[in-house]
Amino acid sequence: MNNLGIESSLHEQQLAEKIRTRAARVGVVGLGYVGLPLGVEFAKAGFAVTGIDIGERKVAQVNAGESYVLDVPSALLGPLVASGRIRATTDFAAVSELDTIDICVPTPLRKTKDPDMSYIDAACREIAHYIHPGMLVILESTTYPGTTDEFVLPMLEKSGLRVGRDFFLCFSPERVDPGNPKYQTANIPKVVGGITAACTHLGSLFYSQALEQVVPVSSTRVAEMVKLLENTFRMINIGLVNELAMMCDRMGINVWEIIDAAGTKPFGFMPFYPGPGLGGHCIPIDPFYLSWKTRQAGFEARFIELAGYINGQMPHFVVDKVQNALNDHNRPLRGSHVHILGVAYKKDIDDLRESPALDVMHLLLRRRARVTYSDPYIPRVSVDGLELAAEPPEKMIPLADCVVIVTDHAGFDYAALVEQARLIVDTRNALKGCVSEKIVRL
Ligand SMILES: NC(=O)c1ccc[n+]([C@@H]2O[C@H](COP(=O)([O-])OP(=O)(O)OC[C@H]3O[C@@H](n4cnc5c(N)ncnc54)[C@H](O)[C@@H]3O)[C@@H](O)[C@H]2O)c1
Numbered sequence: 001m002n003n004l005g006i007e008s009s010l011h012e013q014q015l016a017e018k019i020r021t022r023a024a025r026v027g028v029v030g031l032g033y034v035g036l037p038l039g040v041e042f043a044k045a046g047f048a049v050t051g052i053d054i055g056e057r058k059v060a061q062v063n064a065g066e067s068y069v070l071d072v073p074s075a076l077l078g079p080l081v082a083s084g085r086i087r088a089t090t091d092f093a094a095v096s097e098l099d100t101i102d103i104c105v106p107t108p109l110r111k112t113k114d115p116d117m118s119y120i121d122a123a124c125r126e127i128a129h130y131i132h133p134g135m136l137v138i139l140e141s142t143t144y145p146g147t148t149d150e151f152v153l154p155m156l157e158k159s160g161l162r163v164g165r166d167f168f169l170c171f172s173p174e175r176v177d178p179g180n181p182k183y184q185t186a187n188i189p190k191v192v193g194g195i196t197a198a199c200t201h202l203g204s205l206f207y208s209q210a211l212e213q214v215v216p217v218s219s220t221r222v223a224e225m226v227k228l229l230e231n232t233f234r235m236i237n238i239g240l241v242n243e244l245a246m247m248c249d250r251m252g253i254n255v256w257e258i259i260d261a262a263g264t265k266p267f268g269f270m271p272f273y274p275g276p277g278l279g280g281h282c283i284p285i286d287p288f289y290l291s292w293k294t295r296q297a298g299f300e301a302r303f304i305e306l307a308g309y310i311n312g313q314m315p316h317f318v319v320d321k322v323q324n325a326l327n328d329h330n331r332p333l334r335g336s337h338v339h340i341l342g343v344a345y346k347k348d349i350d351d352l353r354e355s356p357a358l359d360v361m362h363l364l365l366r367r368r369a370r371v372t373y374s375d376p377y378i379p380r381v382s383v384d385g386l387e388l389a390a391e392p393p394e395k396m397i398p399l400a401d402c403v404v405i406v407t408d409h410a411g412f413d414y415a416a417l418v419e420q421a422r423l424i425v426d427t428r429n430a431l432k433g434c435v436s437e438k439i440v441r442l
Contacts, residue, residue: 011134012198022046027098034174035104036069037185043085045210051088062088095130107141124155138170144293148220164196170203171220173227179349189213193223231286237272239307245274256429276427277314277356279345315359325440339400340373342407350377357406
């Protein structure tokens with residue numbers, strides 16, 4: 001019997017024992033922002049971890065003990081590699097030796113805003129080739145409800161093995177927030193739902209060895225939907241405050257002051273902040289996995305489409321602000337030098353994916369502005385085929401006709417900025433409390 005009072009199979013009992021004694025050999029497929037920190041947590045907990053990635057460079061870096069993920073210091077990874085707790089390979093044959101696998105591969109959108117399942121497809125094909133009795137497979141990549149049971153399960157069952165008896169399959173959404181100093185992989189509660197009760201039991205047992213809190217749910221679809229609710233909630237609330245920012249602009253009211261004052265309400269309100277647009281691998285993308293899926297069921301997810309539209313307007317709104325601010329100083333945008341401060345998609349991280357800075361730069365270039373940028377985390381950016389290298393802010397700020405704060409990294413010297421810049425468009429309220437005619441706020 002397992003702890004749910006259900007007769008357990010021999011494979012379930014054996015795997016549970018291996019997990020409890022930390023003899024289970026743990027695999028992580030996809031060693032990116034999600035997979036590497038996860039693998040490291042299990043290695044720290046005493047498991048032998050094998051990371052599998054198609055990127056030879058990442059594999060070599062991991063095996064050399066060099067981390068490329070900001071939240072995983074090399075000082076932590078190095079000793080784990082040296083002691084044999086963690087290793088990486090590009091060879092999926094390693095799956096034959098593993099007891100558990102977490103799949104952490106990308107789930108981007110196609111240009112048409114349809115889910116791009118090619119990474120999950122490729123990883124599962126390889127896993128199906130080497131799957132063996134007694135394995136636990138967990139999908140962590142964010143995806144639409146139904147992926148695990150409709151898409152992954154049939155691929156794995158082609159092996160002839162049966163889920164819930166011979167192997168075990170779960171979905172567990174990854175909630176990591178890169179750069180968050182308080183909440184990291186180990187202390188973010190882990191939601192997990194299995195195809196069968198035995199799958200959920202093993203998935204929960206597995207995560208509870210290395211993570212502080214596990215939240216079992218009744219199915220893989222519930223677990224998939226939990227992640228989409230969380231990210232859709234953020235996307236829609238950001239859409240709401242972005243719309244509020246545009247309204248306030250028309251009415252000459254400071255939107256930031258409104259949000260701060262509303263945020264003093266101790267219940268029933270949660271502050272969200274406007275900005276230059278959505279960025280990153282989650283908030284601009286995940287809700288469209290949901291709307292794509294519901295459309296197939298004949299249901300239009302209208303909040304998502306609307307918030308997507310409003311958030312997509314923000315880079316245009318920012319560039320209009322820059323143009324108007326320059327006009328007020330009798331300068332046309334065409335030919336002006338606009339310096340972008342911060343291009344990563346959010347503060348204090350090195351991730352450029354889907355960054356609104358790219359849209360802002362593209363729109364500025366289209367209006368024939370001269371564009372430069374500074375970002376301590378992003379050495380190079382390519383926009384419209386133009387290769388730009390990061391410039392020192394202290395060199396560019398006095399030269400630029402307008403500086404646009406797109407990403408408010410903590411390391412920028414904002415006092416020097418206000419002193420030296422001719423004109424500043426602040427899309428993040430980084431200059432909160434600073435009074436100067438040079439500053440134009442969102
Ligand atoms: N980055 C985040 O903050 C975050 C947060 C929560 C959820 N997620 C989700 O987690 C998943 C992974 O995101 P990420 O940010 O770690 O992506 P990433 O691009 O940083 O890492 C993915 C890794 O998978 C590897 N890969 C791609 N195809 C592969 C294959 N067939 N076999 C083996 N490896 C393969 C890539 O080389 C890469 O190293 C996505 O679904 C994402 O939406 C990301």
